[in-house]
Amino acid sequence: MAYCYTASIFFPSSSSSSSILANDRLPHLAYRPAKIKRRLSFSCAALPFDLSPPPIDHDLLDTMTVAGAKVSEDGVIGTFDNDDEALDAVENGVAVVDLSHYGRIRVSGEDRVQFLHNQSTANFEILHEGQGCDTVFVTPTARTIDIAHAWIMKTAITLVVSPVTRERIIDMLKKYIFFADKVEIQDITQQTSLFVLIGPKSDQIMEALGLADIVEQPYGSHKHYSVNGMPITVGVGNLISEEGYSLLMSPAAAESVWKVLLGHGAIPMGSNAWETLRILQGRPAPDKELTDEYNVLEANLWNAVSLNKGCYKGQETISRLVTYDGIKQRLWGIRVSSPVEPGSTISVNGKKVGKVTSFTTGKRASQPLGLGYIKRKAASEGDSVIIGDDVEGTVVEVPFLARQIPPS
Template sequence: MAEETEILLYDRTHWGRIEVKGGDRLRFLHNQSTNDFESLQTGQGCDTVFVTSTARTLDLVTAYLTEESVILLVSPNRKEKLWQWMDRYIFPMDRVELEDITEKTACFSLIGTESDRLLEALGIPPLTDAPHGTNQQVTLGEISLRVAVGSGLATPGYTLIVDLEEGQSLSEKLIAKGAKAIANPDWENLRIQQGRPAPDRELTEDYNPLEAGLWNTISFEKGCYIGQETIARLNTYQGVKQQLWGLQLSQPVDPGTPIQVGEQKAGTITSCIPTPEGAIALAYIRTKIGGNGLTVQVGDRSATLLDLPFISRGYLATPSE
């Protein structure tokens, strides 16, 4: 894990950015994903999940409402799929336009509790204590950029979006003020240690967002949207059969490795990284087996379930008897 006072800088330019424009953009996104867009105002934002009609996960997306559009920050390997998914639901009378701005923009995450101090040192007003997704357009010298609350992880921080040609200059300014650049393997370590699910690992069509620990991205109050009936039924009847957990191991194992409690299969490893103490993994565990602190078997070794900070839960905070 990073030191408490470190400010990490992760280049997310390779992630996808889709801009949704038109007078019906909020209604459209409200009907396409799990969170409540119609209650949001310009300068606000949220995390939301795009799901299939049977509530299987397509991607965890962060949305930023600007005066003229909604910018969607999507996982690197999900941009084309989400573009095609949304495009198929735009009908002739809809006032909705999609624009892929990935190649026009650069994107960075500032990660760390001292991120406010770094922005202040650059003359950028920090959005201290503002809700996740709050965003504003600011200037840094000749650079115009969008600053949004949220690092993409559970650790406090910011997401910065800027024109592509200004990306290197912005990065250099951030590093000059003390940010430490990290690479993709560092991000992968952080997201596993914090429990952020990733496509092709924890976010696949084998799982729904309740199982993936993404309860805080779901509005249970809004009306119909794609996948809503399944999600509402799972919540109402407490029908979630498996949950995402962290796992403390004595050594790394491969994704796909089964987990057991006695002779009973309890779950499956989805991601794993080595640590000085052994390894930390993400795994789906059957709900009736148990939760935080439970000892399980992985191969011939024991391991312990961990509740990680990115994961949110609803009625499943403690397993039912």
């Protein structure tokens, strides 16, 4: 069988409602827009979007390695040797990050909405096709496992989760499917690629690619487009910010899409800089801020929690915490005077009041910041604390946590 390596990327007209492709059988079917506004030519294999890897050599990581990326044995891009430049782009331009090592889970079947409604903290029953949300998977006692970003599609719900929790969450979901439930859980991580754009000029790239109809839509909104007959889903926001965009596509299209994004000025960012950005933004991560030690409200994840949707896993604990004001500690940012180690104690007046969970030196090692849990009555924003034996710190608000809105 022969394959052609010369192809084009097609983006639908932003003014045509018919360009929003309703069939979301990602990644089963190819989409074809009714109207074409722009045509950007580049190298891409004209293959159907299938659940098996493409039968040709289309390795994005090989291309990135040739371009100077440092790739780990498990296929994660650590750095492009431009970490500070990429972090600058987040503030002044736009950065693009390959998060294909993050987990993607497809939940389908007639009972999928009710199933996820019962298994996580968000209210899925009020959402409609094309919308999205953050939701938290918790233990029966509301201890945190991971935050998932969910897209509500026509015939399925797609979840993006951390690479370290993917298998645990899949196993957990399958465990709670009962005999009569019409629910299917599918791991589509290896059959898809995921990029995120972040930075104030992200909108300009969307507009340049003819995707202006997604700009200024609410967080979690997503639409389907076509790349050379293969589907690409573009969503508003990314895992650490409500600004920017997430792009889900076939691995066969990934290299071409990556090149197009770079061609429009996006600066590539590796996972090392992404981790720095995660901490600076204040987004909790599994095995750090999200563990069996802390519940979902201590992690301050109010936007992902419904308090009035009825029974779901962890609901009784969450209701008691709210009713009786039982939240004893809260996750904060801590601006420090010198580097500290995760696990270090946080003290006020010689008394232990918390623990550091993450730390970064920040951009150009000039923005040292930690994340940590602090007892509610011990310190809050603007207060001074001591980390370890003698490192001075100040409790600060960080963007991701600042956007969380507790109930009045």
